[in-house]
Amino acid sequence: MSRKASLSGFHEWLPAERIVEQHVLDTLRNTFELHGFSSIETRAVETLGQLLRKGEIDKEVYAVSRLQADTEQGAGKTQQPQDAQDPNRLALHFDLTVPFARYVVENAGHLSFPFRRYQIQKVWRGERPQEGRAREFTQADIDVVGDGTLSFRSDVDVALVMAEALGALPIGGFTIRINNRKLAEGFYRGLGLEDTAGVLRNIDKLEKIGADEVSRLLQSELGATQDQAAQALALAAIRTEDTSFVEQVRALGVTHELLEEGLEELAGVVGELHRRAPGRAVADLSIARGLDYYTGTVYETVLVGHEQLGSICSGGRYDALASKGNRTFPGVGLSIGVTRLMMRIFSQEMARASRSVPTAVYIALTHDDDWSAAQDTAQSLRGRGIPAEVAVSAEKFGKQIKYADKRGIPFVWFTQTGDDGATVHEVKDIRSGEQVQVDPATWMPPESDLRPQVLPN
Amino acid sequence: MSRKASLSGFHEWLPAERIVEQHVLDTLRNTFELHGFSSIETRAVETLGQLLRKGEIDKEVYAVSRLQADTEQGAGKTQQPQDAQDPNRLALHFDLTVPFARYVVENAGHLSFPFRRYQIQKVWRGERPQEGRAREFTQADIDVVGDGTLSFRSDVDVALVMAEALGALPIGGFTIRINNRKLAEGFYRGLGLEDTAGVLRNIDKLEKIGADEVSRLLQSELGATQDQAAQALALAAIRTEDTSFVEQVRALGVTHELLEEGLEELAGVVGELHRRAPGRAVADLSIARGLDYYTGTVYETVLVGHEQLGSICSGGRYDALASKGNRTFPGVGLSIGVTRLMMRIFSQEMARASRSVPTAVYIALTHDDDWSAAQDTAQSLRGRGIPAEVAVSAEKFGKQIKYADKRGIPFVWFTQTGDDGATVHEVKDIRSGEQVQVDPATWMPPESDLRPQVLPN
Numbered sequence: 001m002s003r004k005a006s007l008s009g010f011h012e013w014l015p016a017e018r019i020v021e022q023h024v025l026d027t028l029r030n031t032f033e034l035h036g037f038s039s040i041e042t043r044a045v046e047t048l049g050q051l052l053r054k055g056e057i058d059k060e061v062y063a064v065s066r067l068q069a070d071t072e073q074g075a076g077k078t079q080q081p082q083d084a085q086d087p088n089r090l091a092l093h094f095d096l097t098v099p100f101a102r103y104v105v106e107n108a109g110h111l112s113f114p115f116r117r118y119q120i121q122k123v124w125r126g127e128r129p130q131e132g133r134a135r136e137f138t139q140a141d142i143d144v145v146g147d148g149t150l151s152f153r154s155d156v157d158v159a160l161v162m163a164e165a166l167g168a169l170p171i172g173g174f175t176i177r178i179n180n181r182k183l184a185e186g187f188y189r190g191l192g193l194e195d196t197a198g199v200l201r202n203i204d205k206l207e208k209i210g211a212d213e214v215s216r217l218l219q220s221e222l223g224a225t226q227d228q229a230a231q232a233l234a235l236a237a238i239r240t241e242d243t244s245f246v247e248q249v250r251a252l253g254v255t256h257e258l259l260e261e262g263l264e265e266l267a268g269v270v271g272e273l274h275r276r277a278p279g280r281a282v283a284d285l286s287i288a289r290g291l292d293y294y295t296g297t298v299y300e301t302v303l304v305g306h307e308q309l310g311s312i313c314s315g316g317r318y319d320a321l322a323s324k325g326n327r328t329f330p331g332v333g334l335s336i337g338v339t340r341l342m343m344r345i346f347s348q349e350m351a352r353a354s355r356s357v358p359t360a361v362y363i364a365l366t367h368d369d370d371w372s373a374a375q376d377t378a379q380s381l382r383g384r385g386i387p388a389e390v391a392v393s394a395e396k397f398g399k400q401i402k403y404a405d406k407r408g409i410p411f412v413w414f415t416q417t418g419d420d421g422a423t424v425h426e427v428k429d430i431r432s433g434e435q436v437q438v439d440p441a442t443w444m445p446p447e448s449d450l451r452p453q454v455l456p457n
Numbered sequence: 458m459s460r461k462a463s464l465s466g467f468h469e470w471l472p473a474e475r476i477v478e479q480h481v482l483d484t485l486r487n488t489f490e491l492h493g494f495s496s497i498e499t500r501a502v503e504t505l506g507q508l509l510r511k512g513e514i515d516k517e518v519y520a521v522s523r524l525q526a527d528t529e530q531g532a533g534k535t536q537q538p539q540d541a542q543d544p545n546r547l548a549l550h551f552d553l554t555v556p557f558a559r560y561v562v563e564n565a566g567h568l569s570f571p572f573r574r575y576q577i578q579k580v581w582r583g584e585r586p587q588e589g590r591a592r593e594f595t596q597a598d599i600d601v602v603g604d605g606t607l608s609f610r611s612d613v614d615v616a617l618v619m620a621e622a623l624g625a626l627p628i629g630g631f632t633i634r635i636n637n638r639k640l641a642e643g644f645y646r647g648l649g650l651e652d653t654a655g656v657l658r659n660i661d662k663l664e665k666i667g668a669d670e671v672s673r674l675l676q677s678e679l680g681a682t683q684d685q686a687a688q689a690l691a692l693a694a695i696r697t698e699d700t701s702f703v704e705q706v707r708a709l710g711v712t713h714e715l716l717e718e719g720l721e722e723l724a725g726v727v728g729e730l731h732r733r734a735p736g737r738a739v740a741d742l743s744i745a746r747g748l749d750y751y752t753g754t755v756y757e758t759v760l761v762g763h764e765q766l767g768s769i770c771s772g773g774r775y776d777a778l779a780s781k782g783n784r785t786f787p788g789v790g791l792s793i794g795v796t797r798l799m800m801r802i803f804s805q806e807m808a809r810a811s812r813s814v815p816t817a818v819y820i821a822l823t824h825d826d827d828w829s830a831a832q833d834t835a836q837s838l839r840g841r842g843i844p845a846e847v848a849v850s851a852e853k854f855g856k857q858i859k860y861a862d863k864r865g866i867p868f869v870w871f872t873q874t875g876d877d878g879a880t881v882h883e884v885k886d887i888r889s890g891e892q893v894q895v896d897p898a899t900w901m902p903p904e905s906d907l908r909p910q911v912l913p914n
Contacts (some may be wrong), residue, residue: 006563007500007547014567015574022496033908034839036816036846038472039479043593044501044549044579048524050549067505067518067548067585090464092501093523106463109472112813112863116846117472122501126523134582136500152850153828216677219727272829277834290703356569359493371610372729379733382491389493389573392608406569451490 009127009135011339019136019353021342023454024169025120028140028336029143031165032118035157037142040117042099044124049087050102063094064134088253092124096141096335101322104145104329113147113248113329117352118157120338134339142335145321147206150330152265153315155297160315162275162334164302170351170456171341177284178269180297183262184285187235187249190256191228198222204288211237236286242274243267245283262296269297295319299334303344312341353375354407354453358387360445361427362404362415365394370415376415377425386450388413400428405430410449466584468796476810478595478799478913481626482577485597485793488622489575492614495598497574499556499591501581506544507559508551519549519583519592549581553598558779561602561786568603569785571611577795591796594883600790602778607787609722612754612774613729619770619791620734623758625807627702627913628798630761633770634741635726637754640719641742644692644707647713648685660693661745699731700724703742719753726754738900746914752776756791760801770796785852812865816842817902819861820870820883822851827872834870834882834897843907862887867906 005011011023029039045064052061093099096119105112120140127133143159144154159176166174184203185196193199202217211233218229231252238248246263266283273281289298294316301313315334322329345351361381363374371390378388389409391400397414404412411427416437418424427443428435462468470478486496490543502521509518550556553576561568562735584590599618601611616633623631641660642653650656659674668690675686688709695705703720723740730738746905748754751773802808818838819870820831828847835845846866848857854871861869868884871892875881884900885892 003564003567005503006559007502010500012499012560012564013497015497018496018498033815034842034844036844038476038812038814039473039727040472041657043467044581045593047464061523062521063524064519064521064549066585067520069583070581092521100465100651103469107460108468110460111675112860114849116814119713124501126525128523128525131559153849157847193686222616272832275829276832320829356492357493357495357573374734375733385491387491387493390614392571392610403569 001275009133011134011136011343013342014356016353016356017342017346018086019356020170020345020351020454021338023351023353024139024338024342024345025138027168028120028165028338029118031161031168032142034418035161035164036117037116037161039116040100040103040119040310041121042093042096042103042119044122045090046056046093046102047087047136048085048089048091051091053098060094060127060451062124062126064090064092072285086179094123094125096121097143097321099334100141100143100145101329105322105324108147108324108327108329114144114150115146116142116144122234130197137337137339138337138342140313140336141322141333142261143315143331145331146328147329148327148345150332152268152296154332155169155265155267158276158315158332158334159269159273159281159297160276162299162301162336163273163280166313166336167277167280169341169344170454171303171312172350174280174301174312175289175304176273176281177300178266178273178284178297179264179283179287179289180266180269180282181294181316181440182258182296183249184235184288186256186259186262187252187254191231191253193222193228195217195222199232200288203232204231206236206286227430238283238285239261240270240283241281242281243271243283245270245285249285254263289316292320297332305444306344306348308342309340312337312344340407349457351454351456354455355410357389357407357409358405358452359389359409360449360451361388361405361411361413362400362409363388363390364397364400364417365391366414366416368394370394374415375454377415380440381443383442386445401428401430408452411445466590468591468593468800469603469640470799471813473810473813474803475499476813476909477627477802477808477911478514478795480808480810481795481799481802482597484625484793485577486575486623486876488618488625492573492618494573494618497557497560497576498578499553499560499576499578502547503550503556503559505542505546508548508555509510509544509840510555514738517527517582517584518551521547521549521777534685541594551580551582553578553596554600554778554790557598557600557602558786561848562781563741563783565604565781571601572603573599573601576664591800594796595795595799597795598772599795600778600788602786604786605784606750607751607789609725611789614720614790615772615789616726616730616738616754616756617733619756619793620730620737620756623770623793624734624737627911628769629807630803631737631758631769632761633730633738633756634744634757634759635723635730635738636740636744636746637723637726637744637853638722638751638763639715639753640706641692641745643713643716643719644709644711645689647711647716648688650675650679650681650685650689652679653843654691656681657745660689660743663690663693663743673902680722695725695740695742697740698736698738700728700740702727706742711754712906719766720754720805746771747775748775750775750776752913754789764799766797766801769794777902796890805813806914808911811912812867813865813909814864816861816864816866817843817906817911818845818868818870819857819866820845820847820872821854821857823871823873827851831872834872837897838900841901845903858885858887865909868902 007418119247142337218224270283296317298310298316317332320328517836675681727740753774755773757768774789778788794909
């Protein structure tokens with residue numbers, strides 16, 4: 001992380017960092033699969049029409065065009081100006097939700113619903129160069145999508161899966177902050193504020209501009225009374241680890257059918273999380289998740305002690321992730337910003353790899369022509385799952401040991417001809433310096449030395 | 458594979474196909490790591506200047522530009538015409554070799570040489586739409602790169618690793634065809650043909666146009682005598698599984714220092730492969746590998762019975778993969794075209810997944826409010842590495858069993874209250890119909906049912 005990206009916004013890891021990233025991705029994959037989520041990948045490109053369907057972030061898209069198509073139109077000429085916003089133009093996806101929605105519609109006849117999928121891929125955002133933001137990053141998403149209907153229990157399920165997945169990573173403490181759109185909207189309606197999107201938009205500014213300013217905006221922009229504004233802010237101030245938020249909301253004296261539905265759903269999610277993953281989640285009634293297309297539960301996740309980093313895992317319920325004719329596909333899901341997480345892991349030195357290469361055993365050569373026999377030894381080790389490399393020439397042992405040491409390879413293997421002419425195999429642990437005679441057909445390193453370990457600092 | 462890609466050239470797999478692809482990628486990764494190769498990933502984009510440095514395939518590049526940069530220049534306008542070939546313009550990488558070379562130069566101070574790396578990523582080629590070729594595909598590369606020098610033994614090593622990796626895949630038989638540029642060039646020089654690139658270019662057409670036509674071209678284009686042309690063709694006709702090609706070449710009576718060097722190197726690679734992976738490799742003196750930047754060993758790989766598919770794993774030795782000032786980095790490597798391989802696996806039905814989801818156990822609900830208790834059972838199973846899903850509602854058992862059956866989930870779990878009030882757990886194998894009482898704290902499915910298996914057909 002001391003290195004600067006050679007292309008602003010495009011981070012590349014060194015081999016030892018990549019081992020930590022692989023550990024993170026393997027852990028996520030394993031957790032998702034243990035919960036029955038299927039892997040899919042979608043193509044990197046979508047049509048502009050598909051990407052901009054949701055409106056919002058057209059400013060941050062990377063368009064893609066065949067260089068040849070450019071030059072085919074005349075020496076060095078790019079596409080015609082009128083093509084720039086052509087809905088058939090290709091662009092790199094900026095998240096995994098829009099591509100997944102398209103995939104579901106296209107393959108609906110081949111999928112079984114409810115469909116549980118995870119998707120770990122890179123996404124790209126054409127951020128302005130001067131802002132120093134990541135332009136390429138890895139996301140890890142889980143979603144459950146139904147055909148027509150989707151049980152609310154999936155809202156509980158995906159949060160439990162993510163609590164478990166994040167809990168298995170070397171990232172310290174985290175808090176999943178959960179709210180429910182129905183709860184907020186029902187509360188505002190019960191209060192008599194009908195522009196619920198407007199209220200949410202202002203509540204979303206709470207952390208940035210403070211309660212007084214939000215109250216002023218609610219009154220000046222939306223025509224709320226001082227009391228209505230105070231009530232909306234009182235709701236946003238509620239935050240509990242268990243389901244006691246329900247009583248706190250009821251104490252505010254507002255009633256509405258949608259509010260009841262929201263309270264019941266949020267209590268369902270938070271209650272189950274509190275029981276099963278205590279300390280991992282809170283009901284936080286200030287969470288608005290911008291103006292996204294969520295229709296029920298919404299989630300955000302912050303790292304304890306690194307709250308200013310923003311959310312590292314967000315999502316929610318959408319009643320119509322996708323639709324095809326009069327068929328709709330409701331869904332609920334969460335997305336981890338893996339690259340953002342990795343940058344934090346490295347900058348805060350939260351974890352490191354025990355070595356920079358997979359190799360556990362480096363087989364030294366006594367004579368140059370021992371190479372093929374050394375490969376036999378290596379192959380026997382690999383057959384038992386022990387990563388092994390063979391030296392390419394019989395340099396001085398000191399130099400061969402240095403090769404291993406520099407990479408953090410724990411064991412160096414030596415072969416010598418004994419007094420009786422038989423081959424003697426010895427293994428040196430280069431951390432302790434201990435060297436012992438071994439049988440190449442049976443020797444095993446300690447389990448913890450087999451593969452690089454990712455150690456929390 | 459019966460489905461048509463919704464965007465020509467961009468293939469997306471269904472969940473069961475993705476399981477086969479994951480199996481292939483996991484197998485490759487495991488083999489590469491057992492041989493001590495480190496994983497790296499590079500960014501998806503390079504500058505046009507970097508990509509076109511090697512010259513050849515500028516016609517097939519996908520350029521990338523911020524949509525916002527387009528529109529910033531005026532309503533709907535694209536970049537100015539003079540920018541189309543701007544060397545600072547970004548484009549998607551079309552292979553993993555060029556990005557790796559840049560990565561090595563940029564990070565040379567942080568890497569240990571010789572550096573063994575594998576890289577499994579998507580690449581993109583802006584093929585003309587009408588040609589029906591893949592435009593997005595996954596490659597799996599291994600390379601060993603040295604600082605200044607690189608032992609010839611790495612040429613043997615990478616071929617052994619790939620023979621082992623391909624041998625572990627469900628793709629049937631394959632043949633790695635190996636040649637050596639020094640051997641061919643030395644032979645042509647020894648013959649008196651100095652335009653060795655010209656000869657190679659014509660020899661490369663052998664399969665397409667036949668020996669007579671190549672002979673004619675060698676004479677008309679390069680001024681070869683009939684005898685020289687016959688000798689060049691005689692060399693290209695040599696193909697042996699062991700090192701007997703050496704004698705066959707010598708029998709042609711041509712001598713040259715470079716030829717001797719090439720013979721020794723090729724015998725080194727083929728001899729070791731013949732010994733260690735018999736039947737996997739041949740010395741094939743017709744292999745030219747186009748006009749690539751290789752300087753010694755060259756490799757191509759065909760599937761036995763699918764030779765017309767072309768090479769599925771190619772590469773070679775390059776004396777200067779990259780350079781930085783007066784420092785050069787020689788390398789040798791091979792690249793598997795994973796997507797091409799997957800398309801063949803599916804179209805020929807070479808392998809399939811035993812089920813379409815990771816789930817091994819589907820936990821049915823007897824009553825709707827058993828859900829949380831069922832999650833306890835599921836969590837106990839997952840703790841032992843058994844992927845488990847819980848039903849979302851207490852539908853009829855027949856319907857719950859159908860849910861599992863449709864996805865190929867082998868086991869359905871039932872919980873009932875016994876006569877004495879205690880909970881009774883039973884597991885039904887829905888393939889045999891057998892249902893037995895089990896202890897949720899200890900029950901294990903057969904090892905082969907834990908995760909989806911990839912079965913050869």
